Amino acid sequence: MGGDLAPAAPVEGAVLFAREQPDVQVVLVGDEQRILPFLRRTWPVNLSVRHASEVVGMDEQAGASIRKKPDSSLKVCFDLVRTGEAAAVVSAGHSGAVMAGALLVLGRLPRVERPAIAALLPALEGGRCLLLDVGANIQCRPSHLAQFAVLGDAYARRVMGVARPRVAILSNGEEESKGTPLTREAAALLRQGPLHFRGYLEGKDLFSGQAEVIVTDGFTGNLVLKAAEGTALAVAGLLRSAVYKAGLSEKLGAVLLKPTLAGLRRVVDYAEVGGAPLLGIAGVAVVAHGRSNPKAVKNALKAALTTARSGLNDELVRDMALTEEWLPPRRRGKGATGQALSE
């Protein structure tokens, strides 16, 4: 039920995915009355519908909405994972509510202080880069950033297939003297740890392929991701008007516009690269972009399947246990759940 184009786009994306993956069971969770019309003609045998009478809206307070709406499609999704009926959740809805649902129903993996939302950015020379956190944790401590690095490193190895991911911290300059107390203390922690830590990376290098994992606090991560999106959309507008002013035929214009705009979307729209995984939760969840079309929903489902099959969370349980050797013990009484949900 989530996303700007729901339920049409999520249903159609699920159908595309179910066809491509005949050995995978897909469950559509939501208002039957609104879902079924889209399924009449094209109902794959490996796709079922689970009715849920409520919907979490985009403007609702994330944590409260999950508690107040036990029969919301989002809550029911996570219940299916909790009971073992499903292996992963995909939603194009409110990312804060998805995180809240994951935390309330599934909880965190052991020792994870703050689960994160990760965005997959494409590197210009090929490959991808994981930027986290992009919005779940507005205020962070150094240990949170160090843990984001552990979460991202495991994802890059297990799901992206990078043997030895390079990890960087986003900062206002590459020199060690740059950054804030937060980034400097996080860098000091990461220099003690076993990851392949490369130091600071600047905002201009997001797409440069210099690291597979870039960590930052959720406030900065959100702003940087959205600024990249805004810039790309601005440039797309410039390009369109240049084609128009050059008096090119629509056909020739399209030849130029299509690959560039598609590239643009790859640069900015994480739905195109398979959605944004939530990392550190005791389960698998992927947030698709709110504007996801059926193809983007299908890509997010694929990402969720790959992650569920990757053994990522088993790996993370081991990796997090090893952090005891180099990360200071977690402070009690300031858990992640309350903080994340209050944001």
Added chain:
Amino acid sequence: MGGDLAPAAPVEGAVLFAREQPDVQVVLVGDEQRILPFLRRTWPVNLSVRHASEVVGMDEQAGASIRKKPDSSLKVCFDLVRTGEAAAVVSAGHSGAVMAGALLVLGRLPRVERPAIAALLPALEGGRCLLLDVGANIQCRPSHLAQFAVLGDAYARRVMGVARPRVAILSNGEEESKGTPLTREAAALLRQGPLHFRGYLEGKDLFSGQAEVIVTDGFTGNLVLKAAEGTALAVAGLLRSAVYKAGLSEKLGAVLLKPTLAGLRRVVDYAEVGGAPLLGIAGVAVVAHGRSNPKAVKNALKAALTTARSGLNDELVRDMALTEEWLPPRRRGKGATGQALSE
């Protein structure tokens, strides 16, 4: 002597400017031996050279470099302003060193806690938007952000000619509940003040023209500006390869590329829009982009001239005095100079 293309580009830009403004005196400050060869054939009568034997390098610690090099071109520039021989400084060098020089030689305007570096972004629908701080103040208090708003508001009125500038705070969402304690407290201050405060603006809306002044801390501002720059450069690369793959002639390709790439530069390269003004110092200084070509240097000189003639600082002295009514008094012992210089 500053910038990637020095001294050629600064000298040529100064010559262009001096020709356009015959009633303005331009002083080139730096190593005579390196400057004079560029002037032999084209030396406008209103352009002079002041020898300075030292240069502040891009990799030097900003505050220390100004103190250690009293005959550096940058220090001498600010000395000329201090003694009244010059009205404004333009540099394409290290922005931190320019700020340090301004603070050490000229100081701050009364009541200004933290001078800021402002970037001029173009709005897509026309007009411009001032983003500050973009790097001078890595850690900020709420009153700093509120003061940035006062600085930006005065600049927008006096220099940009906007009658009633709209002011916004950069945040991870538009709702009042979003943001950090820093942004929320700054918003509370601005709601009490006389400015036209519009609330929060998201990263995707940088170029949307929804505000003429956007304030943020220097860490976030730097990252957001650099991310926009990195994205635009990434998109320019995509566009070039689309033109190439479409098999278009170079000439036709150029017809399309030129306006788009020029637009791109306007979007990301603040040199093209006249450099980044330092606001809150007791003088006028403009930082041109490190990659500034002669035209960009000329534009920065124009911006400096416009600012010097605008009466901005007289206006700011009045505006800052009025902040006593709505901004809490400045805490003593934590002045801007030491902090800004240590960064």
